[in-house]
Amino acid sequence: MEKRFVSTRGQQQPVSVKTAVKQGLADDHGLFVDPKLGQKKVNLSKLLLLDYQDLAKEILQLLLPDFTTAELVLAIKNAYNQKFDTAKITPLQSINDWHILELWHGPTSAFKDIGLQLLPHLMKFSLGDNEHSLVLTATSGDTGKAALEGFKNTDNVGIAVFYPNGGVSTIQEKQMLTTAGTNTSVAAITGNFDDAQRQVKAIFSNTSFKERLASNLHLSSANSINIGRLAPQVVYYFSVYQQLVAQGHITLGDPVNFTVPTGNFGDVLAGYYAKSLGLPIKKLIVAANANNVLTDFFETGIYDRQRPFLHTVAPSMDIQVSSNLERLLYYKSGLDSTYINQLMTQLETKGRYQISDELLHSLQNDFYCGFSNDKDIRTAIKNVYEEQGYLMDPHTAAGYHVMRKYQQQDQTLMVLLSTASPYKFIETTAPAVLPDTEGITDSFELVQRLAEYTNIPIPQNIAQLHDLPIRHKNIVSSEKMQAYVKQQAEVIFNV
Numbered sequence: 001m002e003k004r005f006v007s008t009r010g011q012q013q014p015v016s017v018k019t020a021v022k023q024g025l026a027d028d029h030g031l032f033v034d035p036k037l038g039q040k041k042v043n044l045s046k047l048l049l050l051d052y053q054d055l056a057k058e059i060l061q062l063l064l065p066d067f068t069t070a071e072l073v074l075a076i077k078n079a080y081n082q083k084f085d086t087a088k089i090t091p092l093q094s095i096n097d098w099h100i101l102e103l104w105h106g107p108t109s110a111f112k113d114i115g116l117q118l119l120p121h122l123m124k125f126s127l128g129d130n131e132h133s134l135v136l137t138a139t140s141g142d143t144g145k146a147a148l149e150g151f152k153n154t155d156n157v158g159i160a161v162f163y164p165n166g167g168v169s170t171i172q173e174k175q176m177l178t179t180a181g182t183n184t185s186v187a188a189i190t191g192n193f194d195d196a197q198r199q200v201k202a203i204f205s206n207t208s209f210k211e212r213l214a215s216n217l218h219l220s221s222a223n224s225i226n227i228g229r230l231a232p233q234v235v236y237y238f239s240v241y242q243q244l245v246a247q248g249h250i251t252l253g254d255p256v257n258f259t260v261p262t263g264n265f266g267d268v269l270a271g272y273y274a275k276s277l278g279l280p281i282k283k284l285i286v287a288a289n290a291n292n293v294l295t296d297f298f299e300t301g302i303y304d305r306q307r308p309f310l311h312t313v314a315p316s317m318d319i320q321v322s323s324n325l326e327r328l329l330y331y332k333s334g335l336d337s338t339y340i341n342q343l344m345t346q347l348e349t350k351g352r353y354q355i356s357d358e359l360l361h362s363l364q365n366d367f368y369c370g371f372s373n374d375k376d377i378r379t380a381i382k383n384v385y386e387e388q389g390y391l392m393d394p395h396t397a398a399g400y401h402v403m404r405k406y407q408q409q410d411q412t413l414m415v416l417l418s419t420a421s422p423y424k425f426i427e428t429t430a431p432a433v434l435p436d437t438e439g440i441t442d443s444f445e446l447v448q449r450l451a452e453y454t455n456i457p458i459p460q461n462i463a464q465l466h467d468l469p470i471r472h473k474n475i476v477s478s479e480k481m482q483a484y485v486k487q488q489a490e491v492i493f494n495v
């Protein structure tokens with residue numbers, strides 16, 4: 001196996017991509033990257049007639065070089081099948097003068113299914129004989145359920161998800177607590193998301209705790225820092241380009257812009273990877289919510305996380321450190337891991353860093369960034385539904401508002417990425433569209449009312465949710481998380 005993946009911070013020996021998938025984060029806390037990204041380009045005209053699965057194989061062979069073709073084919077077949085409610089997997093919708101790519105047709109109705117349906121299979125092929133992996137995930141909602149669905153019943157892999165007690169929506173909580181599978185574990189943590197996240201990170205860096213686990217048991221992560229979760233997201237940029245050509249909106253080779261609702265910078269970074277592989281993308285529009293660290297960064301070159309953390313109506317984008325930005329800086333600085341290490345050290349110690357003007361200009365060539373506050377989001381949901389009959393979830397709506405602003409200066413064909421079903425964030429979508437929701441507090445009733453009013457079908461997983469039995473009922477205080485993880489490892493792997 002070719003040891004070609006290095007850490008963005010340069011302090012770890014190169015590893016094979018399988019080790020990178022198994023390990024998640026590098027030992028120096030950097031992210032795994034392939035310095036050769038983009039040296040081999042795809043042949044676009046060859047891809048035009050492929051279905052999603054064959055397209056995925058072509059793209060992933062370039063991004064994940066150590067997996068055999070047979071492994072990739074099997075992983076793709078097990079990930080992208082009838083669990084999605086459309087054979088296109090990521091269908092393009094065209095509405096009047098704009099285009100939207102729906103990424104939420106998978107088993108949990110959020111775009112995270114695209115990465116998290118494939119990652120478990122990649123992880124299984126990365127483990128040696130007799131090795132086990134326990135995936136630990138702190139979630140503010142969408143990642144938890146998508147990870148549980150992806151990893152449930154995967155051989156030799158277990159999954160433990162932690163979410164802040166009272167800190168996720170009713171539907172998100174019910175989705176997680178009703179997960180079946182013999183290797184799944186879900187617990188509510190007393191405290192907020194940051195507490196849960198901090199505890200999970202503490203477990204990862206606690207060597208003596210890891211030594212007390214069985215010697216063949218690895219801890220891993222399902223966060224989008226894992227290259228095995230990022231790579232599958234590159235595929236849908238090619239898929240939508242193919243759909244645009246097939247439907248006659250563009251001809252092969254024409255440039256396209258994308259607007260991407262952004263939190264941890266995984267989804268939009270996948271767009272940059274697609275561009276590096278040769279997809280004719282002109283600009284990537286990064287759309288943030290009121291937590292607008294990125295907007296300031298792309299304007300000034302100063303990344304400053306020292307600001308209040310806001311809870312918005314697009315909670316999956318409530319984030320102050322967009323981890324995957326580190327990968328972009330690595331590539332854009334000309335693979336300068338010493339420089340990245342300096343910047344990230346400054347972020348940890350001072351809460352901010354400033355990049356060089358040269359690097360900023362290079363970023364601005366490929367990216368534009370804007371943000372939407374809660375009012376912009378609610379207005380966009382309402383207006384687009386009333387005027388154009390299309391219903392967006394709040395994250396997609398955050399993107400829509402930024403997209404319209406950007407389009408005043410650039411008329412290149414634009415695709416907006418839609419990251420969740422509108423039914424998943426019913427507390428925001430229903431009141432924005434329905435004439436009267438006062439006094440209705442039950443989320444499932446809001447789902448029914450919205451469906452009756454709009455005639456837009458409810459995704460099956462959400463429609464069935466109300467009647468599913470609760471299978472997980474653990475509440476764990478954050479101090480007891482380590483003991484809980486050890487116990488779950490023993491139960492899942494029988495060790």
Ligand SMILES: *Cc1c(COP(=O)(O)O)cnc(C)c1O
Pocket residue numbers: 110111112142143224261262263264265266267268316317395396419420
């Ligand atoms: C995770 C998520 C995002 C943000 O994606 P990143 O890859 O973290 O930038 C946007 N919308 C929804 C619905 C999400 O679940």
